[in-house]
Amino acid sequence: MNLVLGIDGGGTSCRAALATLAGDIIGRGKSGPANIMTDLAGARHNIVEAARLAFVDAGKDSAMISATDAVLGLAGTNVGGYKQQLEAVLPFRRSLVESDAVIALNGALGDRDGAIAIIGTGSIFMSRKGATMQTIGGWGFMLGDLGGGARIGRDLLQEVLLAHDDIRPGSALTRAVIARFGGDPREIVKFAATSKPADFGNFAPLVFDFAARGDSVGGRVLARAVGDIEEALDALKLEPDQILCLLGGLAALIAPQLSHRYRMMLRPPLQDALGGAVSMAARLFGSLKGGGDG
DSSP states (O other), X not given: OOEEEEEEEOSSOEEEEEEETTOOEEEEEEESOOOTTTOHHHHHHHHHHHHHHHHHHHTOOGGGGGGOEXXXXXXXXXXXXXXXXXXXXXXXXXXXXXXXXXXXXXXXXXXXXXXXXXXXXXXXXXXXETTEEEEEEOOOTTTOXXXXXXXXXXXXXXXXHHHHTTSSOOOHHHHHHHHHTTTOHHHHHHHHHHOOHHHHHTTHHHHHHHHHTTOHHHHHHHHHHHHXXXXXXXXXXXXXXXXXXXXXXXXXHXXXXXXXXXXXXXXXOSSOHHHHHXXXXXXXXXXXXXXXXX
8 A cells, every 4th residue: 555644833723635656636634833943852743643543533453653755844943953853763665855935835836936925833844846945934932933923923022112112102002912911011921931933823813803993002012924925925036927926824904005016926825735735745755766556
């Protein structure tokens, strides 16, 4: 029985799909976070659990995991030696570990040239032209992820404190946010000191909501985010006839905010990131002699 696994692991969850060498998915599984930079041991556990659940969903014996090939797209592979550490402890017969952006690119574009922008809690940008690939961003909340939800939320909270100190004018948005903290700016500081990127990202929808109503602070924060996104897209040096796919939780909200040039390049993705991992696995291991006969 010729089977392969595609795995998409991020900071929120890990998804696995069991498929034939033709790329037809026969089982799916989902588990917890799989950012290997944040928690390598936990990521390995959740990767294996998602794979096991995909076998169960397909009605297959999960003991076959050790005889199955896998392509994994995971957050955190672009930093340090985490990728190599994980590869050494994976239970699959053969493994290819890539960034989550690589599988997203393959899912969105298929065999076509073009680019993707993943705008969720964080942000990362990638383009492909023939054999040449370029990646921008993906450096995490502290130093990167410009235009992502966490940075939008952080910028909003900063604006709230600037308004409280009468450094910049406030708005209905800043008043609504500080009211959530009991009107006490010290509670915002306490929140920021202990929060994760996703916690900041929870404030991003407020920015889009109030900006749509003409709120000055919401508009300013959103304009900064869109500017950061377009600055990254500019660095990819895309041609006007190239395909651009927006992915991630904020993609639908960001798309109408882009300048005319980039809106004209937008196309819907062919598949999601998990579909990209499955396609890569079927293509890679199906082409290798004896590939995927687990």
